[in-house]
Amino acid sequence: MATTLKDVTKREPFTPEPKSKSFQRNLLLSIGGVFLLFAICFSVYQYKREKEYKIDILHSRLQMYNYEMVQTVGMDSIVCSHTFRNYVLHHQMEGLRVSVIDKEGRVILDSYDTNVKDLGNHLQRREIQQALREGSGYDIKRMSQSTHETYFYSATRFDDVIVRAAVPYSAELTRSLQADNTYIYYSGVLTLLLGIVLYYITHRISRHIGYLREFAVKAEEGEKLDHELERRLPDDELGDISHTIIMLYWKLRHSEEEKVRIKRQLTQNAAHELKTPAASIHGYLESIIDNPDMPEDKKKHFLERCFAQSERMNKLLLDMSALTKLDEIDDDRSEARQAYRPVDVLQIIQSALDDTALQLQEKGIVPSLQLPQHVEVLGDQSLIYSIFRNLIDNAIAYATGASLLSITCAEVEKEGRHFYEFIVSDNGQGVEAQHLTHLFERFYRVDKGRSRKLGGTGLGLAIVKNAVVAHGGQATALSTPGGGLTIRFTLARF
Template sequence: MASWSKLSYPRRLFLWLLGYSLLLVGCFVGFQYHREKEFKAGELNAQLQLLNRHILDDIADGEDVAGVSLSQPHPFEELRVSIIDSDGRVVYDNSHDSIPYANHLSREEIATALRHGSGYTVRRHSESTGNTYFYSATLGEDGYIVRTAVPYSLSLSELLKADFGFLWMMGGVTLVMCVLGYFATRRLGLTILRLNRFAERAERGERIYDNAPFPKDELGAISNHIVRLYANLQTAIADRDREHKAALHEQREKERIKKRLTNNINHELKTPVASIQVCVETLLSHPNLSEEKRDEFLHRCLANTERLKSLLRDVSLITRMDDAPASISKENLDLTDIIGEVVEDSDPVAARRGISIVNNVIHPIPITGNQSLLESVFRNLIDNAIAYSGGNEITINPATSCKDGKIVITFADNGCGVASEHLPHLFERFYRVDKGRSRVAGGTGLGLSIVKNAILLHGGSVTVRNLPYGGLEFTITLPCSG
């Protein structure tokens, strides 16, 4: 075993291939030898079967069994003829002065003839004569079995031997296979040795460059791919380490931002309050302002009051969903009616912005939920699309009917969509794609967060994606009671 392991891999591979080839050729030669012997035995049996059939014909024509004679010419110098009745007793045998008394039904050729009409045994020792014979037996219609036998002599043994000419041919083929196998395994083994050295270097973490191509064959192509992949992996790892440092810095920055997240609500509240304060102080300190300026400050106060009211409502709503979801009452509703009412309320605002709302949800959708929360879902989606999509159409479609206890509704616009890096963060609280634009539009940064939390509270899910032709598509899944 130790000496085997000392052999190089190409040599071990060649010896394995050589052993496999010799085993394959040996099996084929053995099979062919056995098959040819059976073929020649079958030919000899066919000749004896003709003699048996001739004797059975003579018996059928009325010739006495004890006085049967073999007048049919045959090529055998010595031929033994036996006739056995259906009980296995020998009634005639030309090789004995007296009839053998042993029951012959157990003889292989006799048993085969009884089952199939004919049978033979290539080489069997005769208990009565002490010689070895080739037996051939044939069953007649009257129940008699005629058995002829020829001595298994040297000449018969030579006759039944297979022709060994094909063995020389197979030997030559084996020699050619070994020569070709040597060169093939040597080439294959050298490639594998190079791969092994590459693996050892890779295990040590050495820097590997793709500058030594392998042979131009399938294994060489695979090897080249592996080396290139590893070289690319090393490059990717180096890039990853650099990106990891950058990501670590970014993560620390995010943690810093998260610490300030609790201050965002306070900040969002301070902005409209400060604006209202400035307006009121200006009005109080300048009682002689013109009517036009006074109305401007009052309208600014009203706008900030509405923004403050909206912010407080959204904060209150999302806090209630977070802190006391069990306290939110639910009742049997028709989601189609809820969507229809929200669309009807939003149509005038959308029309002023040149946006049409296409509501294709027309069939009843029974659902158990909170009406105000479900209204806030679609109102926030519509308000968001009107304010930020930049499109001119909003479409609400039922993606599936209310089957298997679920309903899927899609909400889409044909606007500009958002950059892909923003998609995972759209449902985060106070997340704004364009902060300046959102503040000008009066957004609180909580609309889509309310949408997601309200859907989750109803046991559903919501996802968002950019449409190929432009715009955003929200897919809402809710449990329905129909």
């Protein structure tokens, strides 16, 4: 069943969240936190990448030195102490130390120490292992066991020997290997700017959500609402969503107010309609009780009037019960709609005409049918019968001077769905144009005094429209060309 405004007001009152849990703060912290984490990770990655780049440059320079030395002195002379030292002497770099090591890790020559036997085996050194595997290798900031200085080592393998160049970690080298921190300042400034933009965006979103929240609080507390909040909403997707929510609220509120008005009007009209026959019955019975010597023929007349008024009351109550049933199945998910079954409409029309054949004959109305051979819809048989029975009864009661009652049917398609369109028309006096849009309203009467005299309840066409809507169709009232009333309605095809 659809949620009503009354149901909503029965729920627990809306309690605003404390300011410490503001939407803006949570949004700013969540998005800002993710962005800050990304910025930190990017900075760390960039720092390591920058440092590796500087190390690669130094490693490449030392590799170039190793290659130039081997190409200059030749592979055969690289192990010659005199040639080796002469080259290092004439191609010296500040603090440069050069060593020649064989594949077993033994130091053959060293520019710093002539007593190479005391230098130990270098096979397990990191740069030597890499050079043996990959052709070149380096090690960063390792202390020499012979000089007790910290060096940067770069080794290159040439067939059976490895040439290793090393430079000490001076203050200048340390500075040159440090990553350039300029990008960190740029990243900081960019983060600050984006933080300001993010704050502005979250503040703007929070402000507009605050307007919507203010509207919700006022609606919950039943305060007077105006359209000022709507004018303050942004002209974007957030504003569209907010406008939609507010419009749905207004529609729900107006719908509930309209339902309350209709129910109040229905109650008043029902009381008014019941009051007349009830007063008549009371008056007739009171006359019979107060006059025990009343002639039998007069008493019988009063009793017949009481019976007629009771019949009118009974029909009114039955019609109101039918409308109540229709209101209950107004929801598409109602159990009544789930119980719908295939219904043969032609059989129902014929049954309604058979039940009213005597009244039609007395009024001189001849039914005319133009229907397909097979018309079947999914619905409630009793409600579909009430549609055609009320339309026929309405023609009998109010189509003054009518001689023809026409019922036609044709298959139509609307928005991809297939319907049967029925047209029930007469050639009587018809209804003035200003009444056509009100004919389906409950207790609406074109001529109130005349309608009551004819025994009508004012609910027949209201039942017709609600029963049609309950079967997924629509009903309209039109003037018949040439005079008379036409009721056109659709029922969804099975």
